[in-house]
Amino acid sequence: MDLLGLLGLDVLFKGANALRLLGGLWVAVRISLISVAASIVGGMLFGIFMTWKNPVARVVSRIYLEIVRIMPQLVLLFIVFFGGTRALGLNIDAELSAIIVFSFWGIGEMGDLVRGALESIPVHQYEAAEALGLDRAQMYRHVVIPQAVRRLIPMSINLVTRMIKTTSLVMMIGVVEVLKVGQQIIEANRMTSPNAVFGIYGTIFLLYFLACWPISKLGERLERKWAS
């Protein structure tokens, strides 16, 4: 057996296997891109909602945040995927369930980050802006948002990588993403390439790493740059 066969990498070059694997990766990336976009927009609104002093708003957001904090994402996926059909009579397909759950989770966490960033800005910044005669829009545009964003971006980047990693769970409700495709390739080549487990799982491990690592590094760099 040559080196590729020994490492189980030969299956990657059989047929369209490499392309299929990348296609599976694209499904995972698509789910995380849509969910991240929904989380950013929804999280901004939810974050502002959480800064309200209204007691009802506080209780609602508190419960929402605790659910997101305590329930494993896989449980939420089960609830939407299996329970959604049962309780609402809706036929929610697996990929849409994944997007709903990831957005629900992302909006909660992102909202908490936005709230933290908004509340971290000292009152004197608002007062100084008013003293300078800035109107409300100008105050947000030139004083509050630039400072809030610097706190927000590094932490939300961390959320993005967590979301990408969590897409690996969607195979468990039947989405054919990169891990599922990998399993199928391993199964189909069990006889001809017994070492495919290494090659395929190793490749997927590397793919996830290559997707997340640069993003984490960027987040760390921005955090250091803006910390002072």
Place this chain on the structure above:
Amino acid sequence: MAEYLPLFWQAMLLTLRIGWVGILGAIVLGLLVAMVVHFKVPVLRQIAGAYVELFRNTPLLIQLFFMYFALPRLGVPISAEACGMLGLALLGGAYMAESFRAGLEAVEPIQFESAQALGMTRWQLMRHVVLPQAVTLSIQSFVANVIFLLKETSVFSAISLLDLMFVAKDLIGLYYKTTECLVLLVIFYLIMILPVSILGSYVERRLRYGSFGPARA
């Protein structure tokens, strides 16, 4: 619903058994790695750095698949349960290491210098001055990591461990008891994680750094 309770109970015990060994392993591993990185031990430091980056930037599920399906082909037979413990310890170790390291880094240099000026040995310095502060500084992310690891145990069913997710999915598939199973699933995860979350907030409040230094934003 009552007839399923024993099944869910057993499943929770299994998760807890794997979970506490895994989390304990993660704490030990995390402390070791944080020390190696903080004291810049040559060679080991590079290995530790690579380990932390690799395990923090990949999902637990693929790590478990690699251990569970690929290791036996290398002649390392590993049971699903051991695999779960090992996977959780390795993943958690990387996260814990980051949180301890950040805690160690956040201790001001003047604390080291003062302790040295008082004539403390290296061990006394760590034991009485640095570690108590580093622990309180990293307690918040430590608690978050424990909760995160408990939540991550939900993927164990993928390597055919009979955990809560496995039981729920099984019963939904067999008897179509969707609503009952989902309710039980939520209740059992609450039983498992809510106490940790409450205890964590309590410990966080008690050990707040602000009690002996400037509050941190």
